[in-house]
Amino acid sequence: MKTRENYPHIPEIHVESSINLLLRRAKENRTTPLEEYVTTGGYSALEKALKRLTPEDIVVLVEESTLRGRGGAGFPTGRKWRFALSNPPPRYLICNADESEPGTFKDRIIIERDPHLLLEGMAISAYALGVNEAYIYIRGEYPAGYQILEDAIRDAEEAGYLGENILGTDFSLKIYVYRGAGAYICGEETALIESIEGKRGHPRLRPPYPANEGLFGRPTVVNNVETLSNIPIIVTYESYFMNIGPSGFYGPKLFPISGKVEKPGVYESTMDITLRELIEMAGGMKDGKKFKAVFSGALGVYSKRDLDTPMDYSPKGFGGTGTTIVLDEDDCIIDSLIVIANFFHHESCGKCTPCRVGTYEQHNLLKKFQEGTATEQDLNLLKHLAKNIPIGSICGLGFSAPQAIADAIKKYPEEFEAHLRGECPAGVCF
Amino acid sequence: MEKTNKFKYLTDELIQKINYYLNKFPKKEQVIIPSLHEILYVYRDIPFEAIEELSEYLDIPLARIEDVVTFYDMFRHRKNAKNHIRICRNLPCHLGKYRNLLKQIEKLTGAEVDGHSADGLWYIELVECIGSCAIAPAFLINDDLYDGSKIKSEEDLKKILEKYISENSGEL
Ligand SMILES: Cc1cc2nc3c(=O)[nH]c(=O)nc-3n(C[C@H](O)[C@H](O)[C@H](O)COP(=O)(O)O)c2cc1C
Ligand code: SF4
Ligand code: FES
Numbered sequence: 001m002k003t004r005e006n007y008p009h010i011p012e013i014h015v016e017s018s019i020n021l022l023l024r025r026a027k028e029n030r031t032t033p034l035e036e037y038v039t040t041g042g043y044s045a046l047e048k049a050l051k052r053l054t055p056e057d058i059v060v061l062v063e064e065s066t067l068r069g070r071g072g073a074g075f076p077t078g079r080k081w082r083f084a085l086s087n088p089p090p091r092y093l094i095c096n097a098d099e100s101e102p103g104t105f106k107d108r109i110i111i112e113r114d115p116h117l118l119l120e121g122m123a124i125s126a127y128a129l130g131v132n133e134a135y136i137y138i139r140g141e142y143p144a145g146y147q148i149l150e151d152a153i154r155d156a157e158e159a160g161y162l163g164e165n166i167l168g169t170d171f172s173l174k175i176y177v178y179r180g181a182g183a184y185i186c187g188e189e190t191a192l193i194e195s196i197e198g199k200r201g202h203p204r205l206r207p208p209y210p211a212n213e214g215l216f217g218r219p220t221v222v223n224n225v226e227t228l229s230n231i232p233i234i235v236t237y238e239s240y241f242m243n244i245g246p247s248g249f250y251g252p253k254l255f256p257i258s259g260k261v262e263k264p265g266v267y268e269s270t271m272d273i274t275l276r277e278l279i280e281m282a283g284g285m286k287d288g289k290k291f292k293a294v295f296s297g298a299l300g301v302y303s304k305r306d307l308d309t310p311m312d313y314s315p316k317g318f319g320g321t322g323t324t325i326v327l328d329e330d331d332c333i334i335d336s337l338i339v340i341a342n343f344f345h346h347e348s349c350g351k352c353t354p355c356r357v358g359t360y361e362q363h364n365l366l367k368k369f370q371e372g373t374a375t376e377q378d379l380n381l382l383k384h385l386a387k388n389i390p391i392g393s394i395c396g397l398g399f400s401a402p403q404a405i406a407d408a409i410k411k412y413p414e415e416f417e418a419h420l421r422g423e424c425p426a427g428v429c430f
Numbered sequence: 431m432e433k434t435n436k437f438k439y440l441t442d443e444l445i446q447k448i449n450y451y452l453n454k455f456p457k458k459e460q461v462i463i464p465s466l467h468e469i470l471y472v473y474r475d476i477p478f479e480a481i482e483e484l485s486e487y488l489d490i491p492l493a494r495i496e497d498v499v500t501f502y503d504m505f506r507h508r509k510n511a512k513n514h515i516r517i518c519r520n521l522p523c524h525l526g527k528y529r530n531l532l533k534q535i536e537k538l539t540g541a542e543v544d545g546h547s548a549d550g551l552w553y554i555e556l557v558e559c560i561g562s563c564a565i566a567p568a569f570l571i572n573d574d575l576y577d578g579s580k581i582k583s584e585e586d587l588k589k590i591l592e593k594y595i596s597e598n599s600g601e602l
Contacts, residue, residue: 009575013564102520102559133456140467140504141560143573176455179467182503184558198459200501216457258522258563265564295521325521325563339524343558 010112010144013105014265016281019244021233021252022226023268026113031148034155037116043161045232049124050169058128058235059085065234065241066250071096071187071224072299072321073396074313080221081129083211087219093126093134094196094215094222098180098187100139101297102343103325106254107225109266111138111145114229115152116161119175121228123162124235126173129221133174137192140181149177184347188395189222190214191349202349203395226254245270249312259295259326260286271312275302278311279326289328292426293412297323298340299400301333301407332428333408333415338366344401354392358385359401366405369419370429379416383409439480440487444468448487458488462498466505474553474572475510503557511546511553513594515539516570520559523578526566531578532556534587535569551595 010029017023025032025040037043049058063078084091095118099107110118118136126134138146153175157163164172178196180186186195190204193215214220230251234241242250249271255278258264262283269278275294285291294302299320302309311318327336345359365382368374386402386409393399409416418425435445447468451461465488469480476499485492499505517523517532532543532554541547541554562568565577571594581587 011562011565011568011575012577013562099561100559103522103563104559105561105563108561139561140502141557141570178460179464180502181463181467181505182557183501195463196460198457198462198498200497256563258566259525264522264566298521325525327525331525336521336524339519339521343520346558 010148013109014263015109015113015267016263016265017268018281019252019268019270021244021268022110022117022229022254023266024114025117026109029113031112031152032114032116034116034152034159037114038159041236042116042232043120045235046120046123046161047167049127049235050167050171053235055128055130058124058231061234061238062128062231064239065230066248067227067230067234068249068313069224070226070230070253070321071222072101074319077223077227080211080223081125083209084129084219084221087212089130090133090218091129091131092215092218092220093122093129093131094189094192094220095122095134095136095225095228096187096189096192096222097136097138097142097145097225098184098192099142099225100184100187101299101321101323102340103258103295103297103323104256104321105258106256106266106322108142108145109254110225110229111142112148115148116156117229117232118225119149119152119156119162121231122175123166123173124231125221125223125228127171131221132172134176135196135215136175136177137186137196138177138179139186140179146177146179153177183349184343185349185395185397188397190395192222193220200349202351203397205394246272246310246312249314249317253311253322255311255322255324257282257324257326259324260289260328260331261326262286269311271310271317273311274308275311275318275324276307278324279307282326285326285328289330292327292329292331293333293336295325295327295336295340295404296320297325298343299323299403301404301411303411305411330426330428332424332426333412334366334369334419334424335426335428337405337408338363338370340404341366344397348397348401352393352395352398354389355398355401358389358392358398361385362389362402362405369416372419372422372430374420376420379409379420437483437487439469439473439477440483441472444472445487448484452488458490459494461488462490462495463502466495466499466502470505474512474514476505476507478507509546511541512551513553514570514572515541515552515554516557516560517554517578518558518560518562518566518568519556520563522559522563523567526579528567528569528578531567531569531581534581534584538584538587538591 186201539552567578
């Protein structure tokens, strides 16, 4: 078996948990080997699933768990599975390990430190979904994760947890690991499917949805790494799962926190935790500076008023991937928006004109605010783009490209006004 | 290793890897991206001749492969240097002042963003989030990931870079 020394570096990322579910074996910076995974209770949920539960039992457990997708959109996992199950086999399961949302580094922790948790979750899910071939799509910039997964799959096959006739039953599962190559858009599920088919990662028009026509035209379920890693926990705990966390949003959640906190890292908690508490968990504001804002990846901006928002999937909640990028008084909202706008401009696949051109224009307009040449008209143009880019776009990238800017215009009007006057409150611009 | 196949860029070792993917994946087209990764690993970029050979070997039209190469950021035809430095410029690393790190790296390597150093050892690129925001500003040298916040002095950086110089001495 390969040891850690053979892999490229896996980063020293700080990890903390108040509930020890997803991160139980991931506190230390090393890959949990199969034997240790098994002696600490691993693969017992798979054994239980295959020998004592029907696929339908598992789907019902997942529905009752209220589990929602951890990849961003927060779609109820059980419902997604039902859609796919209403279509005839062969079906595919794809684990989305593209993890490219700015500020997001939670899935890599599971992959690098506890890969068998993900594999066990995939095996149980595949059994429930009547799937015999599954893929893990991992971003190209995670070379260690790729090796770790390939090795873990081989070990699990040798021990009878994957491959032919798993644990002596007639259920078989082949898991392929497929590497991306540096395109954020390939995290979008239909672009990801195109990429696995060996093409450019251009999103497909919907309908048809992947649950009806996905990989190679077959019904396909795409789930995030963290989503699938919840499955062994749900199968183990059954109704006790509903004691973990607040009503309707049960189960553990990972929060990748970066920016101006004392201890950036990945934190595991239940979803009744508020943004304020989460920042405290991460050691509070760095160097005792004042809180300014939180960017939830590239998708939204939260201000002081949102500090008591629970980190759940309710309409008022934080939702999404749990990504928390913290800004302090020395950081400028406009300057940060420029980084995000540039990102969307760079990552737009170019298929839809409003997204391709609109993301470019957003970046240009924000630059004018930074350089002191913006006028009231430019602010109106930004608002106009925020309304119209999503309308003319076919995928989630276009839908979310103006979101952070629109949020910031609403929550930080004073920042825009100051820049119009040629002043930067944080002293970053001009 | 002595070469037995007829190709110039697709060495026996590469052919072996490509065959592994051909056996592994159900569809031939699925082998394109994994093969390009292997080519990238050997050459640090995608030589045009290599994809001509890949097209012939897989019996997939060249335009089809070129289509893939031009879409994905990690694949490029440009001649990369021996060592590829990728510095993250997304928000957490921006807040972590990646620009200071970039300046230091540019100074020590003699390369600039999107350019090579004169000695052919270094190529610098700014990239989007590489999923390492807790160690901002994060950067990669080839496949190795580094925590920019741990680099307190020019000496620290020199120590890291030197590793790659000695590993590659005299070659390009
Ligand atoms: C531009 C874009 C990028 C995305 N990137 C990711 C990603 O890196 N990882 C992920 O799990 N989901 C990503 N998603 C969401 C996926 O499309 C999909 O909703 C998700 O993988 C479904 O899994 P879940 O239901 O378990 O969350 C992205 C969506 C868009 C529009
Ligand atoms: S919305 Fe943007 S990223 Fe999505 S398909 Fe259209 S152009 Fe591509
Ligand atoms: S923003 Fe630099 S690694 Fe995520």
